[in-house]
């Protein structure tokens with residue numbers, strides 16, 4: 001699969017087969033995702049792979065809205081994406097480098113998440129990035145270390161659906177030359 005085919009055929013997958021995912025596969029996806037660009041190569045993104053059903057059920061039940069809970073309940077694994085605070089977007093003295101302040105942190109997490117999802121796609125796995133969840137609840141449940149913050153959740157598994165691509169804007173709408 002070439003890069004543009006991988007990019008264009010990746011879909012948000014919300015239904016999965018129950019099959020377990022080998023840890024070696026997740027290791028290799030994270031290894032590929034480690035090549036994502038990051039602010040001054042700070043590499044702040046971290047991944048916690050949750051496959052314990054009772055923990056997944058607690059996340060679904062207590063810390064996500066129904067539409068995301070339904071995804072988590074039938075995914076074999078949930079990747080909890082966190083980042084190390086206070087490095088990306090900052091100078092050594094703790095001041096912000098640019099007007100965007102600490103927003104570069106989530107920018108880097110986003111680049112890492114997309115790379116993760118594309119690497120998963122190449123391995124035959126489906127993913128969906130989820131941004132709606134109770135951040136404090138999940139951080140407490142998983143004992144996310146002090147100094148790290150939750151960025152996103154990614155459900156992952158072997159796809160049991162083949163959705164159409166939602167409509168994309170035209171190049172004319174997206175691009176201008178000056």
Ligand SMILES: Cc1cc2nc3c(=O)[nH]c(=O)nc-3n(C[C@H](O)[C@H](O)[C@H](O)COP(=O)(O)O)c2cc1C
Pocket residue numbers: 010011012013014067068128129130131132165166
């Ligand atoms: C930052 C972000 C947050 C998202 N949050 C959710 C979510 O909470 N639940 C969900 O089902 N999909 C979520 N999505 C998936 C989008 O709905 C999806 O990417 C979009 O509709 C385009 O579809 P595609 O990924 O199949 O191309 C999110 C995507 C991104 C990038």
